[in-house]
Amino acid sequence: MDDTEPYNPLVRQYFVNPAHAGDLPGEYSETSSAEASESEAGARVRLLLAARDGQILAMRFRAWGCPHLIAAAEAVCERYAGEPVESLARFEPQELMQKLAVPVEKSGRILLLEDALRSLYGSATGRQVDQ
Amino acid sequence: MTRTDSQALVYLDNAATTRVDPRVAAAMTACLSDDRAFANPASIHLAGRAAAQRVERAREQLAGLLNARARDLIWTSGATESDNLAIIGAARFRANRGRHLVTMPTEHKAVVDTFKALEREGFEVSWLQPAADGVLALSELETGLRPDTQLVSIMHVNNETGVMQDIAAIGACCQRHDILFHTDAAQSVGKLAIDLDALPVDLMSMTAHKFHGPQGIGALYIADRPGCQVQPILFGGGQQRRLRPGTLPVHLIVGMGEAAELARDNAGRDYQHLSMLRDRLWQGIGAFPGIQRNGSEKEAFPGILNVGVDGVEGESLLLAIEPVCVASGSACNSRSGESSYVLRALGRSDREAQSAIRFSFGRDTASADVDTAIERFAAAVRHLRSIAPPPDIA
Numbered sequence A: 001m002d003d004t005e006p007y008n009p010l011v012r013q014y015f016v017n018p019a020h021a022g023d024l025p026g027e028y029s030e031t032s033s034a035e036a037s038e039s040e041a042g043a044r045v046r047l048l049l050a051a052r053d054g055q056i057l058a059m060r061f062r063a064w065g066c067p068h069l070i071a072a073a074e075a076v077c078e079r080y081a082g083e084p085v086e087s088l089a090r091f092e093p094q095e096l097m098q099k100l101a102v103p104v105e106k107s108g109r110i111l112l113l114e115d116a117l118r119s120l121y122g123s124a125t126g127r128q129v130d131q
Numbered sequence B: 001m002t003r004t005d006s007q008a009l010v011y012l013d014n015a016a017t018t019r020v021d022p023r024v025a026a027a028m029t030a031c032l033s034d035d036r037a038f039a040n041p042a043s044i045h046l047a048g049r050a051a052a053q054r055v056e057r058a059r060e061q062l063a064g065l066l067n068a069r070a071r072d073l074i075w076t077s078g079a080t081e082s083d084n085l086a087i088i089g090a091a092r093f094r095a096n097r098g099r100h101l102v103t104m105p106t107e108h109k110a111v112v113d114t115f116k117a118l119e120r121e122g123f124e125v126s127w128l129q130p131a132a133d134g135v136l137a138l139s140e141l142e143t144g145l146r147p148d149t150q151l152v153s154i155m156h157v158n159n160e161t162g163v164m165q166d167i168a169a170i171g172a173c174c175q176r177h178d179i180l181f182h183t184d185a186a187q188s189v190g191k192l193a194i195d196l197d198a199l200p201v202d203l204m205s206m207t208a209h210k211f212h213g214p215q216g217i218g219a220l221y222i223a224d225r226p227g228c229q230v231q232p233i234l235f236g237g238g239q240q241r242r243l244r245p246g247t248l249p250v251h252l253i254v255g256m257g258e259a260a261e262l263a264r265d266n267a268g269r270d271y272q273h274l275s276m277l278r279d280r281l282w283q284g285i286g287a288f289p290g291i292q293r294n295g296s297e298k299e300a301f302p303g304i305l306n307v308g309v310d311g312v313e314g315e316s317l318l319l320a321i322e323p324v325c326v327a328s329g330s331a332c333n334s335r336s337g338e339s340s341y342v343l344r345a346l347g348r349s350d351r352e353a354q355s356a357i358r359f360s361f362g363r364d365t366a367s368a369d370v371d372t373a374i375e376r377f378a379a380a381v382r383h384l385r386s387i388a389p390p391p392d393i394a
Helices: A009-016 A067-080 A085-090 A093-099 A104-125 B022-032 B046-066 B079-093 B109-120 B138-144 B167-176 B250-285 B314-320 B341-345 B350-354 B367-387
Strands: A031-037 A044-052 A055-064 B073-076 B100-103 B124-127 B149-153 B180-184 B203-207 B218-222 B291-293 B304-309 B356-360
Touching: A009 A067, A009 B314, A031 A104, A044 A067, A044 A104, A055 A067, A055 A085, A055 B367, A067 A093, A067 A104, A067 B314, A085 A104, A093 A104, B022 B250, B046 B073, B046 B250, B073 B079, B079 B109, B079 B149, B079 B180, B079 B203, B079 B218, B100 B109, B109 B124, B138 B167, B167 B180, B250 B304, B250 B367, B314 B356, B314 B367, B341 B350, B350 B356
Parallel strands: B100 B124, B100 B149, B149 B180, B180 B203
Antiparallel strands: A031 A044, A044 A055, B073 B218, B203 B218, B291 B304, B304 B356
16 A cells, blocks of 8 residues: 555455444344444444344444544454454454554544444443453 | 556546646647757747747736736746745735735635744734635625735635635725735636736736646736735745746746636636536535535536535545545645535534535536536445434435
8 A cells, every 4th residue: 555545455345345334133132332423523433232142243333434434343343243242342453553554643533433342342241341 | 456546537626636638738748849948948048048938928828818917927836836925925025014914714725824824923814704605795804904904815716615706896995905915816717707907906826737737837916016016935046037036847837828828718618618517416416415515606616516415424425436536625635634624614513524525627527427426426425324323314
C-alpha cells in the first residue's frame, strides 16, 4: 500500500462485503448488545452478540462512520464468532490497527470500537474488563 | 492494484481540478518542442524574445477572457499564491493608513489562512458571517466596515457549495469607502462571464487548472487605479515589475492562455452544459429520502452541487460510490479527516457536514457520466444505510 492509497485491500474487502452487518437472526435467545459513539465527529458503532454456555455463537454490527470503522467492526465480528466470550476482554486495538493499516489520526475510531467491545463484554458477562 | 484501476472513471470533481483540454495540451506540447520557445523570456536575445512573445500572447488571451488590460495581469503559480500576494501585499502596502481587514470564514483555506497569518502580524480581521444559504448580506458588509478598513476579500464562487456572491455590489460598496476589494475567482474565471472593465474589483485571483488549463499556473489581476498596489512577497529578481519575481514557465503560461481563449469561445455553451448536468443530477437524486442541498439554490454556480445525505458518512460514501470521483467537503482537506468548516459556518452540525458530498462538472462531463453517478449514488446510499444504526436511517 502506498501513501496515495488510503485503504488497504482488507479494508476494501470488509467495506464492500460486510457479511456481519445488520441484526442477529431471530433464532438466538441469549443476546447482548452495546453501543459507543463519538459525540464530536458523530461516528457510532453498535455490536450485537449471541452466546450460549460462554461461547459466542454469532456477532453482528451496525456502524456510522468512515470505511476504517466499518471494516474494523466487520473484522471484529468475523474474528470472535465461535470464540469464548472471555476472549472479548483480550481485544488488542493495536493488532487490529496494524491489520487494517489504520492511520494514526483515525485511531480514535478503533478505540471507539474497543469501548463498544468492553461494554458488550460487560453486558454479556456482568463483569468489567480489567484495565 | 486498486479497485479503480480496472474501471472506467467517472470524474465529477471538477471543482478540485479539471482535465486539460486536448487543444491546450497540444499548444503546450508545441511550445515545449519549439526550438525558440524554450528560452528564458526575461532574456533579451532572439530566443528569449521568442519566448517572451508567447508569454505576452497568452497574457492577451487571458485579458480577452476577462475584458481586462493585459498589463494588469501578473502570472503566479496558482490561486493560492495569487491570494497570498493580493492579501498580504495589499494589507502591507496600505498598513500606514489602517490595519483592519474584512473577509468571511467560508473562504478557501488559501484566503482564511493568509488572513490568520496577518492577524499574527498585528492586523485586525473581521470575519463576516454569511446567511444559512451561504450568501453574504450587503448590510452585513456595510456594518463590518470601519474608517481604518483597508481591504475586503470575498470569493466569487464558493469551492464547496457553489454559492455565488454579488461581487459587483460588494465591490461598489468597497469603492464608496475607498477600500480595496479582492476576490478569489478560482472557481468562476473561465466559467462565468467576467468583465473587469465594468466590475469594481481591484484584485482578482485565478488559476488555469480550474478551467481546463494546466496545474501550476495562475494569475493575479491588479487594477490600475490610485491606491491599488501590492507589495511583493517574493524576492530575487526583477520579473513582472518586481511584483512576482521568478523565471516564467512559458509552456504553462501558453496553456493558460489557450485555456482562456477556449473558455471565451465556449462561454455560453459551457454555462448551459453545466446547468443541464447539475439539473439532471438533482432530478436523479433530489427525491431520495433524507437528502438536501447545501447552499443557496438561487445564487448557485451550476458547476457545483453539494448535498447532505442523512444516514451516510461522507468518506464512506466516497469509497462506496467508486468509480465515480467526487469530493467530501473541499478536495484540499479531504485527507485531513476534518469535517467541512464551510458547511459548519453555514450552521450545519459537525455530523451534517460529515454527511456532505460535492459533485462538480466540467466541459467534458457527459450526460452518461451523470447517469452513472445517479446509479452508483443510489447503490452506495442503500449500502451504507443498511449498515447504519437505526436512528441514522432516514
